[in-house]
Amino acid sequence: MDSHAINDLKKLLGADAVLHRPEELLLYEYDGSVEVARPNCVVFPRNTKDVVGVVQIANRYQIPIIGRGAGTGLSGGALARQGGILVVFSRMNRILEIDVENQRAVVQPGVVNSDLSVAVAHTGLHFAPDPSSQKASTIGGNVSENSGGPHTLAYGVTTNHVHSLEAVLPTGELVRLGSPALDSPGYDLLGLFVGSEGTLALITEITVKLTRLPETVKTLLAIFDTVDDATETVVDITARGITPAACEMLDGWTIRAVEAYVHAGFPVDCAAVLLLEVDGVREAAEQNAEDVADVCRLHHAREVRVARDARERDLLWKGRKNAFGAVGRLSPTYYVQDGVIPRTKLPQTLRRINEIGDKYGFEIGNIFHAGDGNLHPIILFDAREEKQFQRAVATADEIIGFCVEMGGSITGEHGVGMEKDRLMPLLFTEDDMNLMRRVRDAYNPTGLLNPGKIFPNTKGCGEIHVRPLPVAGVSRA
């Protein structure tokens, strides 16, 4: 990278806000995915003006720019695929305003997801999107990826909780999209920009919706001796019109990995558990908990436990949310997939995943958002062996292909990024993708912002899709 550009960045931000020596950049060549790409420099803006300045420098020297929060993403969204300036928002981490009465908060993009909920907890409110990475991932990252999480089953994903954005376009224009008051006249630009995976703008401020914490929460653990019984239970709960706040499934393999690490109290001899949560006013939550338990028993649940207090509830969730960390102890590397299927297809899809694993000789763990059909099969492999790595990718591709065959999607919450760009044609025609590319080009005309993401490279230059990692990835779903 041009040393003049580095000097300009240092002049703008101060020397302590610019990293460019190779050893400093090492940390930033990863995110939570299995991808690797090293930026030419990393900058830490402190405010919107800094971000505009960085964008102007990038334009002056024609260098790519890529936004990044905590780097917990699972699709390579925050990696500098073609090098360039990585704009890390960790110093823009202030909660600017909390409006309890109107249930809104204004935050900088670097605010950590769970920090916002902690900050407003005393008011009885919280920020509902709860990706498992929430203790590390930033709201800016959540907005860029339109993150989900266990409780999005009932509460909706990130896009349902954003009122307004301030953002810097790759041209350097500062824009404000949406508004704290609802139904902004004109096209829903806010809806377009949320979830655009950092390809349309760098987000500098976010107005989010705060949701009231429920009066009553009932957390249930249903234990099953067969995977089929567990998946049939999910299908039946949905069909009966019960919408739990969360409906998570862990298979036996994952449970054993989790128990060895977290000691959440999951029975290690079962085939699957469902972690179910219902909430609302006391009268409704109690009834729903009974109804859900009845459906579990109808499908031969060996046991249905109800968490007696907050401590028991937290422990169960700790098991779920730390599952990927637990898996990381078992294998040098793992690959988490993010396919979505119609919920009625859960039983056959899990059986098929098992068969695909056998075919390629991998053990595949399953821990996922069963309630909305969002699968996270985990393929354990050793990335130091190139062949094993390629086989893992082939396994994942076959699973995703099956999800699409079932009428599903290639990603439910992790994003396309640089991981799944080549799979986009499974869902979209050339016409579909061309229109999306042109929308991108309308706001990102020089392509300097986050290049090489979402859309497959039309030139087919034979770029290697993913490169093996030397060490265990720490991933969160």
Next chain:
Amino acid sequence: MSTASATVSSRLADIVGPSNVVTDPTQLAAFAIDDKTPSASVSPQSTAEILEIVKFARKEKLAIVTTGARTKLGIGLPPRQYDVALDMTRLNRLVSYDPGDLTLSVEAGIPLHKLAAILAEHHQFLPLAVPYFDRTTIGGTIASGVDGPLRQLYGTARDYLLGMEFVTGEGVCAKSGGRVVKNVTGYDIHKLMIGALGTLGVITRINFKTFPMLSSSRAFIASFQTVERAAGMRNRVSQSHLAPVTMEIFSPGVASLFSSETAFRIAPTSIPENIFSGSRWIFTSGFAGNPNALARYETDLRKMAEECGAVDAAVLEGPQLTSAFALKREFIPVALSSSPATTILKVSVLPRQIAEALSAATREVESRHLPWVTMARGVGIIYFAILPTESSEGTKQQVVQASENILSSCAALGGHATIPWCPAAWKNTLKVWGLPRADFAQMLKLKKVFDPDGIFSPGRFVGGI
């Protein structure tokens, strides 16, 4: 018929068959928008036919307005040019419905009430309780961006729309999203089509998430002496753990509005008279659940109403509930039918500013002796209807002045307002799309991508897009 329009209709007839093209001026009057009538209407039955029509229109520089049940064509500015009405009512199939997955895919021309009947067989529904419910199509509902009382609990279409197929102004069929309930693959282009009045594309197919039908429901209704007290009740409920299905505040004038003939056709069962009293503000909130939950809501709401100074309170169920809900849903058509020059402002503010925004608006109309009535949703969306007794130039000036001041007072509160409904002849004087917007340049960029030649509804949308 001119030679040019004869050529147009014959080419359209080649695409869809002569029986699906209308050129008779009497029949075409039904497709008029403001002062403009198209030279033909065409009713395709497939996306392939729409592609042909759009390609032809583009080549011939014809302006297309996509129509459904034609209940909301009055929204927006008059079209700059209007040659062909693209009537979507024959594209009305249910493409797929998976009750077990709670997902649905439909063609744009399907009437909303028909769809509701299909879903009801499986005890499911779409939370689109929108005006003109018994006539409107799903495509028209989405393209016009109208809302309904259920948004209190369910949000708006953007919250449960899963994907869409559409035809762009370049005659390309494209799609976005998918048919599963959780999906982040590609850009959410479909959200852009909501409320865009068809200026970005012709919506051909829409995928939705459906919802389990609510168990028993009831409505709580209470009257208050002042708007502040009624709004106070709204605030009290929103601070509680209750999660009501609907929540609205009505102004005193609603009593006479809801006793009109149009209102009676929509809702034959009347609501207790002592509740919709002429001089009081009304708070209403629907709630649902099992018998224990219903009892809890009723007890809590009554207690809150008392604390907030309610004069009267009642709980509606059965036919009364159905009537009250229908009236809430159909507030706009009822208001439109009750004056020769109904002008409805859609005002959006933060929920806590409802009373302030309403007081400011009320001052503007009362000082000009203009009759008015209003419905404010608990989420901060206010429909403020000015109901002049006649449509003279003098009255117009009064309405223009009042609306301008309401737009400014709303902007001063940090909100925004538009005038979706008003007499056609007033549209060039009233600020139909509200005050100029800073993000307009970003909207133009999109229009250029989707419809570079401007053949879709030219001039009707924000900023004359």
